[in-house]
Amino acid sequence: MSIKLPSPWNIVLPLGGAVSVLIAWQFLLPLAGVPSYIVPTPSEIGGVMTKEYALLWRNFWPTLHESVLGFLFGNGIAVILAIVFVHNRYLQAAYFPVILFLNTIPILALAPVIILMFGLGMAPKVVIAAVICFFPTLVNMIRGLESITPNEHELFRILSASKAETLWRLRLPRAAPFLFSSLRIASATAVIGAVVGEWIGSDRGLGAMIIQATFNYQSGRLYAAIVLCSLLSISIFALVVACEKWVIRYHD
Numbered sequence: 001m002s003i004k005l006p007s008p009w010n011i012v013l014p015l016g017g018a019v020s021v022l023i024a025w026q027f028l029l030p031l032a033g034v035p036s037y038i039v040p041t042p043s044e045i046g047g048v049m050t051k052e053y054a055l056l057w058r059n060f061w062p063t064l065h066e067s068v069l070g071f072l073f074g075n076g077i078a079v080i081l082a083i084v085f086v087h088n089r090y091l092q093a094a095y096f097p098v099i100l101f102l103n104t105i106p107i108l109a110l111a112p113v114i115i116l117m118f119g120l121g122m123a124p125k126v127v128i129a130a131v132i133c134f135f136p137t138l139v140n141m142i143r144g145l146e147s148i149t150p151n152e153h154e155l156f157r158i159l160s161a162s163k164a165e166t167l168w169r170l171r172l173p174r175a176a177p178f179l180f181s182s183l184r185i186a187s188a189t190a191v192i193g194a195v196v197g198e199w200i201g202s203d204r205g206l207g208a209m210i211i212q213a214t215f216n217y218q219s220g221r222l223y224a225a226i227v228l229c230s231l232l233s234i235s236i237f238a239l240v241v242a243c244e245k246w247v248i249r250y251h252d
Helices: 007-031 042-051 053-087 089-103 107-118 122-145 150-158 163-201 206-215 219-251
Strands: none
Touching (some): 007 042, 042 219, 053 089, 053 206, 053 219, 107 122, 107 163, 122 163, 163 206
C-alpha cells in the first residue's frame, strides 16, 4: 500500500534530497581526499559556469536545436507509423521486424554511418536524436492504439463510425498515456542522441565540448557541460509533463 504525501512534501522532500546530495558532494568528497581535477565541487563547477558563461551558452544552443528537432521528428514519425501499422497488419508484419533489427544496432555503431550519409552539419545530429527516440515511442504507441476492448470496437462499429472517427475518438485517447510515457523517456534520449552525434563529428555543441574538455583535462568545464545537458533534459521533460496535464484536462 502506497502512502500519498501531502502536497507541500512533494516539493520539500525532492529539494531536501537534492540539497543534501550537493552538501555531501561539496564537503565530504574533499575530506575523503578526492582531488578536484577528478571531481570538482559544486562551487567550483558553479564558478566555471559563471566565468565561462559565454562559451557554455554558445555551445548550448546547437545541442538544444538538435535535441528538440530530433525529439519532434523521431516521435512524430513513430506516431504516424504506429497508426499505419495498426490499420494495416500486412505492413506491420512486413516492416516491424526490420525496424526491430535496426533497433538492435547500438547507437554508437550506427552514428558514424549516419555521419557519413548526412555530413558534418546539424542534420546527422538531428537524425541520431530522432533514431534513438523512435523505437520506444513506436512500440508504446502501437500498444496504446491496440488497447481498446472488443466491446468498445463493436460499439463504434454499430454506431457506423468511420476509421478516422474511431481513431480520433477512441484509439488516440486510449493511446495517450502510453505516448506520454514514451515522450518522458525521449526527453532524455533525445539529448543523448544529439551529444553522441557531436562526439563523433562536430566542433561545437555540448557533446564536442565534453570531448575537448576530457582530452584537455579541464574537469570544471567538463562537469559544467554535463550539468547543462542534464538541465536541458529536465526542461524537455517538464514541457512533456505540462503538455500531458493539458491534454488530460482537455480530454476530461
